[in-house]
Amino acid sequence: MLMIKTVLHFDSVSFRYPKQEKGPLIYDSMKFTVREGEFVSILGPSGAGKSTLFRLITGLEQPTGGKILLNGEYFSNRLGHVGYMPQQDLLMPWRTIWENAALPLQIKGSKQADMRISVEELLKEFGLGGHEDRYPAELSGGMRQRVSFLRTILTGSQVLLLDEPFSALDAITRLSMQEWLLKQWEKRKKTILFITHDVNEALFLSERIFVLTDPPVSRMEDIPVPLDRPRTLKALDIPEIMVLKDRLIDQLRTKATT
Amino acid sequence: MKKWREHTYSFILLVVVLVLWEAIAFNIKMTFILPSPTDILMKLWELKKVLLLEHLPATLCIILIGLGISIILGVGLAISMNSSKIIEKAFYPLIIFSQMIPTIALAPIFILWFGYSIWSKVLVTVLITFFPITINTYDGLRAGSNDLKELLLTMGAKKKDVFLLVNVPSAMPHFFSGLKVAVTLSVIGAAIGEWLGAQAGLGYFSRRMMTQFDGAGVFAPIIVLSAMGIMLFLLVKWVENKTLMWRKSE
Numbered sequence A: 001m002l003m004i005k006t007v008l009h010f011d012s013v014s015f016r017y018p019k020q021e022k023g024p025l026i027y028d029s030m031k032f033t034v035r036e037g038e039f040v041s042i043l044g045p046s047g048a049g050k051s052t053l054f055r056l057i058t059g060l061e062q063p064t065g066g067k068i069l070l071n072g073e074y075f076s077n078r079l080g081h082v083g084y085m086p087q088q089d090l091l092m093p094w095r096t097i098w099e100n101a102a103l104p105l106q107i108k109g110s111k112q113a114d115m116r117i118s119v120e121e122l123l124k125e126f127g128l129g130g131h132e133d134r135y136p137a138e139l140s141g142g143m144r145q146r147v148s149f150l151r152t153i154l155t156g157s158q159v160l161l162l163d164e165p166f167s168a169l170d171a172i173t174r175l176s177m178q179e180w181l182l183k184q185w186e187k188r189k190k191t192i193l194f195i196t197h198d199v200n201e202a203l204f205l206s207e208r209i210f211v212l213t214d215p216p217v218s219r220m221e222d223i224p225v226p227l228d229r230p231r232t233l234k235a236l237d238i239p240e241i242m243v244l245k246d247r248l249i250d251q252l253r254t255k256a257t258t
Numbered sequence B: 001m002k003k004w005r006e007h008t009y010s011f012i013l014l015v016v017v018l019v020l021w022e023a024i025a026f027n028i029k030m031t032f033i034l035p036s037p038t039d040i041l042m043k044l045w046e047l048k049k050v051l052l053l054e055h056l057p058a059t060l061c062i063i064l065i066g067l068g069i070s071i072i073l074g075v076g077l078a079i080s081m082n083s084s085k086i087i088e089k090a091f092y093p094l095i096i097f098s099q100m101i102p103t104i105a106l107a108p109i110f111i112l113w114f115g116y117s118i119w120s121k122v123l124v125t126v127l128i129t130f131f132p133i134t135i136n137t138y139d140g141l142r143a144g145s146n147d148l149k150e151l152l153l154t155m156g157a158k159k160k161d162v163f164l165l166v167n168v169p170s171a172m173p174h175f176f177s178g179l180k181v182a183v184t185l186s187v188i189g190a191a192i193g194e195w196l197g198a199q200a201g202l203g204y205f206s207r208r209m210m211t212q213f214d215g216a217g218v219f220a221p222i223i224v225l226s227a228m229g230i231m232l233f234l235l236v237k238w239v240e241n242k243t244l245m246w247r248k249s250e
């Protein structure tokens, strides 16, 4: 059997925000594993701690207890090891498109001239050719998200964390962005963790769905998506998936109300 | 063209005021108290050499040195306050307090300290221009988005990178706002300084004319002073537009 590498492992991780010392735990000795090349969606009601999970993985927060392993290794400082794409595009309004995309390269100390060529090539590939020297305010929401995604790719990390990247987009743009993201994922062989509120989005994109309950969470429900690739939107209408969809929606709804 | 049309109404108002002024001055016939606009223009023409070649450079020199010191002092202070809570706690209230001091009342003391040299006037200018630069730059440095800073940290950025890549660019528009206010104030500061004691300068010249009951001679250098203030303001605005090209796209 082929050995598949584990890229992310939570080993009994507990967490509460340091400011709320007496507050409730958000995670209570939680365990899960993500393997190389997977596409995992994280689904949960608002306030469940989805963004907190990403803050822990990136190293912006440190666990209160337990360990987080990246590629099987333990780092006390994980900053700079995973690519993180925030919910708002967070492009710098004072930088041009290519300068924004090149940000991680600049932080790692690349030379201006070397960056320009490689970034320009990628921008073309992302359908942003000819926009290199424009400013973010001149681009549409979908284009800005693509720049933000490219910036995440250019961190060079194997693991990409995407926090509701398409939630601000209209339904049509969102669909095309989802298809586009799948293409990029297949092509670049990255591992993606994807936070979303949208059950359809999770089913369409991912191989597994983690469902978060209200805190404190000690175990996320781990639901495999029984669909082959390449997927089409029609595939979401087969009975098996419809049942799964209803189940997920029910689960989210009861959790949001109780 | 559109830009000019925007100012049509203020231009009409200005002409109306000038005509009224001319009419009143004509009827009062006391040029030493109220010279008419045409009197002032004629005086300006008559004195153009002295004003532009002798007194304008003296005042401009005070303004530029004063602004230069204010920028260095203000930006330095803003950066220090941004980087250390203790410095912020120590300086911020005092900087605010310094604005309650009536600088004009203190100015005679500066003359005692520095005599009629340029430095007494520079000090007055610095005292009233460093405030808008410091406060605006400081606010600007703190305006950098927290989310953006955290994003940079996840990319492995160091504290210094975050400062240079987020804080400094976020502070630029604020810095220029402060500088524009400072430029306007600097003209007033230099003029006040010169009133109190100088051997040259537009403010000094205006005051000297006052003692000679030459009304038009009082106004003429003030016109030059205002024109210089406007030029400096436009210059800063031009540099601002060049530096902050991205704001045009917003």
Ligand SMILES: Nc1ncnc2c1ncn2[C@@H]1O[C@H](COP(=O)(O)OP(=O)(O)OP(=O)(O)O)[C@@H](O)[C@H]1O
Binding pocket: A017, A019, A020, A026, A044, A045, A046, A047, A048, A049, A050, A051, A052, A053
């Ligand atoms: N910086 C912080 N300091 C203290 N508490 C926080 C902080 N950020 C989030 N929390 C708390 O942690 C809990 C989880 O927040 P989190 O942002 O992870 O939720 P989420 O699942 O991402 O929600 P949403 O879907 O609305 O984005 C919430 O109760 C929130 O109040």
Ligand SMILES: [Mg+2]
Binding pocket: A050, A051, A052
């Ligand atoms: Mg969130």
